[in-house]
Amino acid sequence: MSIVNLTMTENRTVPVVFEENVAVKMRSQAVSLFYDKVEALKEVTLPILANRITAIIGPSGCGKSSYLRLFNRMNDLIWNAKVKGQVYLDEEALYDPKIDVVELRKRVGMVFQKPNPFPMSVFDNVAYGPRLHGAKEMGGLSEIVERCLRQAALWEEVKDKLKGSAFALSGGQQQRLCIARVLAVGPEVILLDEPCSALDPASTMRIEDLMQELKVNYTLAIVTHNMQQAGRASDYTAYLLMGELIEFGPTKSLFTYPRDKRTEDYLTGRWG
Amino acid sequence: MSPTAGKLEGRHFRSRNATQTAAFIFLGACVLLILVPVIYIIVYTIVNGAGAISWDFLTQLPKQRGLQGGIFSAIVGSFYLMVGVVVFALPVGIMAAIYLHEYARQGPLVRLINLSIVNLAGVPSIVYGLFGLSFFVLMLKMGSSLLAASLTLSCMALPVVVTASREALATVPNSYREGSLALGASRWQTIVRVVLPQAWPGILTGLVLAVSRAAGETAPILITGTAFTAILPTSLFDQFNALPYHLYVVATQIPNMPKSTQWGITLVLLVMVLLFNLTAIILRIRLRAQRKKWGL
Numbered sequence A: 001m002s003i004v005n006l007t008m009t010e011n012r013t014v015p016v017v018f019e020e021n022v023a024v025k026m027r028s029q030a031v032s033l034f035y036d037k038v039e040a041l042k043e044v045t046l047p048i049l050a051n052r053i054t055a056i057i058g059p060s061g062c063g064k065s066s067y068l069r070l071f072n073r074m075n076d077l078i079w080n081a082k083v084k085g086q087v088y089l090d091e092e093a094l095y096d097p098k099i100d101v102v103e104l105r106k107r108v109g110m111v112f113q114k115p116n117p118f119p120m121s122v123f124d125n126v127a128y129g130p131r132l133h134g135a136k137e138m139g140g141l142s143e144i145v146e147r148c149l150r151q152a153a154l155w156e157e158v159k160d161k162l163k164g165s166a167f168a169l170s171g172g173q174q175q176r177l178c179i180a181r182v183l184a185v186g187p188e189v190i191l192l193d194e195p196c197s198a199l200d201p202a203s204t205m206r207i208e209d210l211m212q213e214l215k216v217n218y219t220l221a222i223v224t225h226n227m228q229q230a231g232r233a234s235d236y237t238a239y240l241l242m243g244e245l246i247e248f249g250p251t252k253s254l255f256t257y258p259r260d261k262r263t264e265d266y267l268t269g270r271w272g
Numbered sequence B: 001m002s003p004t005a006g007k008l009e010g011r012h013f014r015s016r017n018a019t020q021t022a023a024f025i026f027l028g029a030c031v032l033l034i035l036v037p038v039i040y041i042i043v044y045t046i047v048n049g050a051g052a053i054s055w056d057f058l059t060q061l062p063k064q065r066g067l068q069g070g071i072f073s074a075i076v077g078s079f080y081l082m083v084g085v086v087v088f089a090l091p092v093g094i095m096a097a098i099y100l101h102e103y104a105r106q107g108p109l110v111r112l113i114n115l116s117i118v119n120l121a122g123v124p125s126i127v128y129g130l131f132g133l134s135f136f137v138l139m140l141k142m143g144s145s146l147l148a149a150s151l152t153l154s155c156m157a158l159p160v161v162v163t164a165s166r167e168a169l170a171t172v173p174n175s176y177r178e179g180s181l182a183l184g185a186s187r188w189q190t191i192v193r194v195v196l197p198q199a200w201p202g203i204l205t206g207l208v209l210a211v212s213r214a215a216g217e218t219a220p221i222l223i224t225g226t227a228f229t230a231i232l233p234t235s236l237f238d239q240f241n242a243l244p245y246h247l248y249v250v251a252t253q254i255p256n257m258p259k260s261t262q263w264g265i266t267l268v269l270l271v272m273v274l275l276f277n278l279t280a281i282i283l284r285i286r287l288r289a290q291r292k293k294w295g296l
């Protein structure tokens, strides 16, 4: 473990405990996000470590989704959103005019709060990405689909229904299908925006287990308003409050010894 | 539950029931009011026109200013017009709708454009005719021709096609677009692979409405391309005959024209439009069935 001082704003630095020898896969450097004139994120500086699960917690409306969507530039789709600062993937600046957003989104996949499979068959859903990027039906597409469904722990449940509608699956299965769909593109980072909020506890556990398996090969960042989930399933936790990063650190130490009073209040339910 | 509560509930229920019945009757009467004229027109047309319909009537070219022979040239002309409107108005209409809904920055300008397009649908057809005359026939030197008339009718159909397509695009949930874009699809790939397949039924509905209306128009084609002729057009720059125009001439310019011929022409026009509707409806049912299969 080593301690690094992260500069939040000009007059505020936050000491952060890091494991040594872990690469920083992505990071945001003093990123502010504006919706029209409203500042939804205030100079957030945060690393996302490779092959770790980083949880982003905070009360509703604090900017968790807005923050997560910076990493694959999904905020580009919102007309009135404006970004200041910089986000890096392997030290490559994402908000550089030269960046190919399509290429970026292949490397940084996203799973949404509400399962959003396409109105297609289970197979076509998983094959959607590979087909986009030029996979041929003959060139091992069904192998890709099977591998990704297995990785998403869904294969056994759907192997006989590959041609059936994705909507015939349960909510939890649909969410795992969406994860498989992301895996099929071959990303390096997977962003999950409250992936379990529409699911029952059993499905939630399955997704959490799945995340543990995935972090061996991928870097994960998950937004959750479920503190137990952050405590259980993440290695690092960031606490956002009203667009400001309050605290960041290894989940265990942040949950047991929060350094900031506001984090402590939130964790103990005394927030607000 | 106490007995009084039960009684109260019962009375409430009865009065609500009475209101409901009254509303039902009223709404039903309104529907009838709409249906009666439509049914009357159809029945009247069939009763009066069926006698004129024969194989020769449908397949012969008109002779002696329409008094003899059939209406083949008018059927062919109307068919070409409908094809023309589909060919010109559908792609342009869809592209415009895609631009307005999927690409353009949604703001006051786009709202103004949308509103203008909706209003264009209400512009009288003769105005489109005059536009076609001055723009396609004279300025672009197409002359009085099938091409000029088709383009004129297409302009008339466009607002309806654009509006319907835009509304159809708006019904496609944004979560599909986000899902697709997040997988590294371009905007265009997203539209083609995810959005349009969902929007087709709505787009087709608009197209059917627009083409049906265009097929029955007389004024715009009268001044941009028709001739009371028995000659079939062999190129896009020929003049042509069309059912509504043929009917107009026969009913107003030719003395001693048997009434049954006029109603026969009307009937053929109706059937043509209905057949087009039917094709679109079948297509739509197919699409719907496909969507049902995906649980939509």
Ligand SMILES: Nc1ncnc2c1ncn2[C@@H]1O[C@H](COP(=O)(O)OP(=O)(O)OP(=O)(O)O)[C@@H](O)[C@H]1O
Pocket: A035, A036, A040, A058, A059, A060, A061, A062, A063, A064, A065, A066, A067, A078, A080, A225
């Ligand atoms: N498109 C938008 N236009 C304007 N303001 C927005 C927009 N999207 C989000 N906001 C505002 O930005 C703030 C942060 O929103 P965000 O969705 O990131 O919050 P969140 O932490 O994900 O909340 P939740 O837990 O409820 O999902 C909120 O105050 C919200 O009202």
Ligand SMILES: [Mg+2]
Pocket: A064, A065, A066
């Ligand atoms: Mg959110």
